[in-house]
Amino acid sequence: MPSLATATHLIQAGQFAQARVVLERVARDNPALSRAYWLLTSVRLKLGDPVGAEQAIRKFISLEGETASSLALLGEVLETQERSADAEAVFRRALSCDPGNALIATKLATALLSRNQVHDALDLIDACISQNAATPALLLLRAQSLLATGDHQLAIPVFQQAVISNPASGSAWLGLAAALADDGQYAAAEAAVNRAAAHGYDNAQTRFVLARSLLAQQRYEEAESEFRNAIRLHPGYLQAHVNLAETLWMRTGNAKMVSDEIDASLRIYPSLAPLRLLKAKLLEASGNTAAAMAELGSAIARDDANPALHVAASQIAIKCDAGKALQCAKRALQLGPVDPSMLCAYGNALLATGHAAEAEALAGRLLAINHFDGLALALRATAWRMLGDQRYHDLYDYGQFVKPGMIDTPDGWPNLDAYLGDLSRGLLELHALRTHPIGQSLRHGTQADLVLKHADHPAVRAFAQAIDGPIRRYMQAIGHGSDPLRQRNTGQYQLNGIWSVRLHPNGYHFNHLHPEGWLSSACYIHLPSAVNSRGGEGWLQFGEPAFPTSPPMPPEYFVRPEPGLLVLFPSWFWHGTVPFSGADGDHRLTIAFDVIPG
Secondary structure (H helix, E strand, O other): OOOHHHHHHHHOOOHHHHHHHHHHHHHHHHHOHHHHHHHHHHHHHHOOOOHHHHHHHHHHHHHHOOHHHHHHHHHHHHHHHHHHHHHHHHHHHHHHHHOOOOOHHHHHHHHHHHHOOHHHHHHHHHHHHHHHHOOOHHHHHHHHHHHHOOHHHHHHHHHHHHHHHOOOOHHHHHHHHHHHHHHHHHHHHHHHHHHHHHHOOOHHHHHHHHHHHHOOOHHHHHHHHHHHHHHOOOOOOOOHHHHHHHHHHHHHHHHHHHHHHEEEEEEEEOOOOHHHHHHHHHHHHHHHHHHHHHHHHHHHHHHHHHHHHHHHHHHHOOOHHHHHHHHHHHHHHHHHOHHHHHHHHHHHHHHOOHHHHHHHHHHHHHHHHOOOOOOHHHHHHHHHHOOOOOOHHHHOOHHHHHHEOOOOOOOOOOOOOOOOOOOHHHOOOOOOOOOOOOOHHHHHHHHEOHHHHHOHHHHHHHHHHHHHHHHHHHHHHHOOOOOOOOOHHHOOOOEEEEEEEEEEEEEEEEOOOOOOOOOOEEEEEEEOOOHOOOOOOEEEEOOOOHHHOOOOOOOOOOEEEOOEEEEEEOOOOEEEEEEOOOOOOOOOOOOOEEEEEO
């Protein structure tokens, strides 16, 4: 006669299929035996039957009533069915039955994180830690929650606590590595990710974080190898595919070779539509717009219902075929759901085809949602300019809002020239790649991301001091007001991305804007002779959109660069760089950054 003891023995031996047969017979013969349903829940989960597991645990609850442990198990079952909202509600009921239960709090916090309710998860974790001891699991979840908010500086010490409390936790070591990499501590991130692997936590994400750390240390071949390892372990790992392709392109400048690499990935994983987008952007970055449009045309033929493909096609076509751009943008809007970037793509296509009034109305709708939407501000401004609306000159007041000024000489240097010489040498050490990134405004040059506080070179570290005074003077000079720029002036600031660009002869930035910023900048470190000897070459220009409009909107304001000059301006201003001539070896070296209110 089958019994619970027999089933328990089979479970302990890992014979779950046999255990299920025994338990189902026991439950059929003894329908009021609640323990049979408890065991059956776990066995069905092990066998990949979450629906059957849910039936079993609900039967247990109907016999025994709701308890903290039974509700917690039901929540786990619902999580396996990706019913996160239902799981969250059940975990909350479980925690109300036993408010001090750290294990249930951990499960609930995990469910909240899976739904991107990061701040709710943090509040729950902090409350639980204040009532009880901080378990390793809660510490790890707290660190992961802080990292999810983007606050890697707060996350790092909590991850460090988590690895101290559980040194064998590979996930804690990996989280620490990711936070250190986000903070620019790449050697420390490499060491931490190796500790994760040493504790058996060697998966695609581990390899990806290691690749990021190696890439930032300019160990390009090792980084490429680890990106490939991440893809081998998880063929659909989109970000690993993207980073591998970008690294290969910037190292070689060989668009065909990188396209072939992407095609090889698509043969293995043909449904990965973002890879087709990446290939189109690569072809555009290499100067082959026709091939980029052909690639998107092929992708759309395979997946016409994907609005992202139509948006990308509109954004590429707008520079050469305004009618096509408008057609693609309209198709994207038909497919929905509509997001602001999609609407802005449609608005730009309206400008390109001469429908300024419609574009202005669309910008108004977007700004009603977010008053500081940089894409919408630029859309409205350009529409006003095309319509001859005086409000354009109030929003794009170059004399008041574009402010050039020299950076300060940091402590430790006798004068600005000496500092700029050291800074130039420090920056050139970071420009080890061959060509520009994919999807950026840069053409014929290289870009290097900077982490000032962890930079090896002292002149690069000192740049934060060099620009602090000019930024504060800018904020004081513009003052306060009701316009989108001055309305956000709190008198405090933080940098939101900083990078260096080295342009070669014939290099330039095509016209663009920075929708995530408040203030943007250009700081000139070294200039080729052509910038001073030939009128306009290498100058910073404002006002011309990134695409031809009808009627044309040419640049209307220029700033002449000089070494040490920092130009600050609103991030939604269209701006670009005039190409410059010169001989091999000439270069134009700058630092740029975005500022957001503090």
